[in-house]
Amino acid sequence: xxxxxxxxxxxxxxxxxxxxxxxxxxxxxxxxxxxxxxxxxxxxxxxxxxxxxxxxxxxxxxxxxxxxxxxxxxxxxxxxxxxxxxxxxxxxxxxxxxxxxxxxxxxxxxxxxxxxxxxxxxxxxxxxxxxxxxxxxxxxxxxxxxxxxxxxxxxxxxxxxxxxxxxxxxxxxxxxxxxxxxxxxxxxx
Numbered sequence: 001x002x003x004x005x006x007x008x009x010x011x012x013x014x015x016x017x018x019x020x021x022x023x024x025x026x027x028x029x030x031x032x033x034x035x036x037x038x039x040x041x042x043x044x045x046x047x048x049x050x051x052x053x054x055x056x057x058x059x060x061x062x063x064x065x066x067x068x069x070x071x072x073x074x075x076x077x078x079x080x081x082x083x084x085x086x087x088x089x090x091x092x093x094x095x096x097x098x099x100x101x102x103x104x105x106x107x108x109x110x111x112x113x114x115x116x117x118x119x120x121x122x123x124x125x126x127x128x129x130x131x132x133x134x135x136x137x138x139x140x141x142x143x144x145x146x147x148x149x150x151x152x153x154x155x156x157x158x159x160x161x162x163x164x165x166x167x168x169x170x171x172x173x174x175x176x177x178x179x180x181x182x183x184x185x186x187x188x189x
Contacts, residue, residue: 006054012046022156039135076162090145100130
């Protein structure tokens with residue numbers, strides 16, 4: 001009997017084209033100030049709500065069912081993307097991010113996580129900090145607090161969140177390739 005195939009996957013919010021363009025401009029601006037960073041490709045960027053890692057097709061179907069179960073619970077809503085920061089901290093920066101601001105995004109994340117847990121998925125217990133990853137340090141943590149404090153007011157704009165996408169992710173030497181498996185559109189009034 002063949003082993004079940006596994007699919008590396010995650011649920012995310014795709015970015016609008018104007019936000020992608022603004023993110024590229026922000027990255028180009030930060031490249032002048034921060035060295036030794038592997039910058040993300042804007043065409044593959046997204047706002048991750050849940051990363052599954054490698055899951056089998058049965059679990060993938062459960063994830064899709066959960067997505068369908070929440071599409072009528074949320075109307076489309078706006079998020080703004082602004083302010084840069086770093087994880088774990090600006091003074092030990094490994095991951096550079098752009099902030100995502102909205103009252104509804106935490107509610108969406110919490111609803112999605114609760115429903116995924118009900119069908120057997122493990123969910124992260126840390127507080128949800130919505131962000132868009134801009135880049136990662138190639139080697140060691142950087143002391144970037146002085147640079148990031150100068151960029152705290154940087155703005156990428158606003159976009160409407162009107163759908164969720166379940167992506168399949170294939171790791172390649174040139175970077176990850178993300179293919180949409182399932183999309184749901186928010187339909188609440």
